[in-house]
Each structure stands twice: as structure tokens, then as C-alpha cells.
Amino acid sequence: MSEVKKEIEFETALKKLEIIVDNLEGGDLTLEAALKQYEEGVRLADICSKRLSEAEKKVEVLMKTSGGKTKKK
């Protein structure tokens, strides 16, 4: 978990996508703003789908040691 992710996380992308859909369905946007939001929405949806296909689970087993606790893959 300490690794820094440059790319947007699935959860964040999904949440943003939901907000965008709300905005678009609200219908108060200028044409330019709506187009921008729409493009961003499509981009986020694609990111989400991509993340879903790449997601890999990392399974670790918690090991007890004399001093403290270590994790082992």
C-alpha cells in the first residue's frame, strides 16, 4: 500500500464518473461544459473498465515472530 499510484484509483474514478453523470443529467451546463464533462465521463468509464480487468489480488499471510509481526507473501 505504500507504493505511490500515479494513476487514478478505481474507486476515485467511479465516484467522479457518478458526479459527472449527475451534472449532465442536471442539464444546466453550457454546451462547452457539457461536452467537456461528457468527454471526461467517457475517459473515466474507460479507466474504470481497464482497472477492473487489470486488478490483481495480493494475498499475504500474517506471520507471528518473536519480536513483532511480519507479513509474508
Next chain:
Amino acid sequence: MALKYVLEKEATPAAQKALSVAEITRNIRFLLEKGFTNVWVEGEISNFKSHSSGHMYFSLKDDQAQLGCVMFQRDNHSLSFEPVDGTQVVCFGRISVYSQRGQYQLYVERMEPKGLGALQLKFKKLQQKLREEGLFDEARKRPIPYLARRIAIVTSQDGAALQDILNVLDRRFSSANILICPVPVQGAQAAPDIAAMIDQLNAESLADVMILARGGGSLEDLWAFNEESVARAIFNSQMPIISAVGHETDFTIADFVADLRAPTPSAAAELVLPRREDLLARIAELKGRAAQAFLADIPNRFQRLDEIRRSLAVLLRNQVQSKKQAAARLVGKLDVLGPLATLKRGFSVTLKLPGEGIVLSAHSAKTGDEIKTKLHDGWLKSRITEVNP
């Protein structure tokens, strides 16, 4: 001293009315029933008789006393074992009096072989105690995160429960890390180790959500999950905990305290992570709605544009029309005020040739001059034959 006491008592016979046997028995019954409504009694079965009516009559005894018991057919038909003399049992019921024989007895509603019964008794007591303390309150239950990033599985490393959970998680989306936290799930060490594991996971903040699991087993097998230490560790956990102990029909104290109870370990895994297909469907739906919202709005925008264009055209036409009318009005005025109208009424203008200067006075012309007379529809040329100023 003793004699005096007896005499004094006998001296007031009228003050105390003698009760009938039925009356005193009824009073005794009332007192007993009030004092012993829900009691658990353990002992050994003796003199067991199963009557043709289906009712069971027996005594419970230990080395110092015995207690008559009756268990009616409606209560005993679902007994999970065959009671015989010598069996150690735990009975639940109420004490009352069998008036015809002047005997008090236990009316048994439930009966379990001792080992199991004792555990159930313990279970009930702890359940009641913790409920009263508020450990089961719905209000204090923590929400399970929608997409957990770190999932701790507290269970036996060799158990089927772990495999079930991993199998389900494998079919589900997660970029989450799964942390297997091995603990013994039965035996004397189970409860303290489970409690310690829950505490440790919290202390080190090792996960976002925890699944506490064990496969099916007898009440004794599942007992660690009914221990107070485990209940308190769950209660004190900052991390949301999903309990999944035994089969769907098994309820443990841990289930009551946990933030969410899953009927089975597999179900716990399903609760903690949404299915990949469900997420894909959700994304597709959002994408569709975005397109729908955006694209559906484009014709609206065109329509609005058309409307504006149309109203602009109308506006322009109206403007032109009103300018034309204004111009016509002005021309009309001009006609009225202008010389042409005067000429039409029969007046004329005289111009002297060749310069075409306007002749305003008789003095400015003389006989023989050529003049031009302008009428409304043309002109005449003539020579002056006489001047008469």
C-alpha cells in the same frame, strides 16, 4: 418456654381461620409459580416413564435431593435425544404444584444432555448480559466499506472456510490486498488467540475490514465464538467486522456483536467485495447515462437555436414593415405640405426664360418676355403680351 408458646398460639384460634387443603395448596402453588417461572435445573434422570399419552414422567436427582418432573408431549416431541435413567441433563421450565398429590414438580419445557445444555445455558446468560450492555445495538454497528482495499481474514489457515472465502474473492473484483490471519478456531487457545488477533489488527491498522470465519461444526466446536473475550474484542474493534461462523442456522455471540453477519464464509466474501460483472455493468450504465444526457441535449440545443433564428426573422420583418409604414406616412405629409399638392389645387409657378427664375412680381416681367408656367402635370411655354402691375 415451649409450653407457653403453644398455649399462646392456641389461645387465639378465632384470629386465624383454618384453610382448606385446597386453599393452602393453591397458596403454595401461587408462591412457587411466582418464584420459579424460568429455571434451569441440572441433574440425573431417574424413574423415567414415558406414558402412552406421550407425556414423560421422571425425577431429576443428585446425591442430595430429587425433584419430580413432567414433560408434556407438546414439549418433548422435538427432543434431540432419548432420555433414559442415569442420563445427566439440563432442564428448563417452571416449578408448580400437582395438587392431587401435594407435590411440587418441575414442568420441563426443554431438556438437553448435560454437556450441551450447560453450554447453552452459558450462551443464554452471556447473550443476555451483553445485550443488556448494548454490545448488540444496531446503532453502534460500523458500515462495511463499499470497496475495501485491505481485507483481513481471521480464521484457521487449514480450514475449508478460508478456501471458500478465497475462491469467492478470486471471482470478484478487487485491487485489494488480502491478509490471511491464522488463528486456531477451536480448543482452549482459540478464544484468546482470536481476541488477540482482532486487537492486533486494530492496533496496527492492518486492514479496512475483517472477516471472522469458521466452517460448520457442533456447538462445542464453535464455542470460541461464544466467549466473552471474543465478543469484547469485536465490540472494541475500530475496524468493521463481518462474522461468518458455521452454517446458516448457527448463531454465535460473535454474530450478534459483529457489524454484519454473513450466513456462511462464502457469503462473507460476497458481502465484502462486489462482483466484477456488477461493477462493469454499473460503469456501462453510467457511461450510457452520460451519453444519453449529453446527446439528448444536443437536439434541444438545436431546437433552441432554430427558435431564436425564427423569432429573429420575424423581428426583422416587423422592423422593416414598421419602417416602411413610417416612411409612407412621411411621404404623405410631404405631399400635403409640398408644392405639388398646391399645383394640383390649380395654382401654378411662373418661371422667366431663359434663366427660369421664379416670377414673384408683375414688375419683374415685361411684354415680349418668354415664360414657362409649371402645372402639376407639366408645363406651358408662352410670350407675355401685356403687363399690368
